[in-house]
Amino acid sequence: MASLNKGLKKVDVRLRWDPSPLGRPPHDLDIVAATYTADEPYGKPSYVVHFGSRSPDGTITLSRDSRTGQGFGSDEVMVLELERLAAGYARVVVGVVIQQRSGERTFQDIANPRVVIAEGPMELAADDFARVADSTAATVAEFTRDASGEWELHEALRGFDGNPESFATVMGSRS
Numbered sequence: 298m299a300s301l302n303k304g305l306k307k308v309d310v311r312l313r314w315d316p317s318p319l320g321r322p323p324h325d326l327d328i329v330a331a332t333y334t335a336d337e338p339y340g341k342p343s344y345v346v347h348f349g350s351r352s353p354d355g356t357i358t359l360s361r362d363s364r365t366g367q368g369f370g371s372d373e374v375m376v377l378e379l380e381r382l383a384a385g386y387a388r389v390v391v392g393v394v395i396q397q398r399s400g401e402r403t404f405q406d407i408a409n410p411r412v413v414i415a416e417g418p419m420e421l422a423a424d425d426f427a428r429v430a431d432s433t434a435a436t437v438a439e440f441t442r443d444a445s446g447e448w449e450l451h452e453a454l455r456g457f458d459g460n461p462e463s464f465a466t467v468m469g470s471r472s
């Protein structure tokens with residue numbers, strides 16, 4: 298299994314959830330990615346990608362966005378072209394954050410959330426957020442370069458509290 302998670306080139310992070318009950322405020326979840334350089338792999342993100350914030354070189358893109366969870370299949374999809382990232386980048390952390398516009402929402406308030414990390418047809422990891430039910434945000438994946446420069450995936454489920462802005466600044470901190 299571990300060998301599947303090495304030498305990654307182009308990875309999708311797919312997120313889905315069910316809409317809030319009729320008449321209730323919508324549930325809006327966002328995929329967030331933060332990049333770190335070899336100089337500061339656990340420091341300040343070099344840049345952050347989410348709805349409304351693009352990567353400067355176009356290597357990490359949010360290809361589908363949802364504010365409600367309505368519809369079939371994946372509600373949000375982020376594509377990470379790891380092999381195109383400049384050599385100075387050593388680490389990418391991906392997380393999911395629940396927007397808190399209408400009061401605090403944790404993962405236990407969200408119906409059937411599920412994240413899948415895949416390369417092409419190959420599912421690398423998946424999670425239903427049950428282990429971070431009390432959190433408002435969670436990291437779901439960490440990608441690092443190995444000694445030969447190849448990207449590998451580490452599962453990194455870790456719950457956080459706070460709003461989307463604060464999550465982006467702490468999601469890559471050393472656990």
Ligand SMILES: [Ca+2]
Pocket residue numbers: 325326327328348362363364365373
């Ligand atoms: Ca969203």
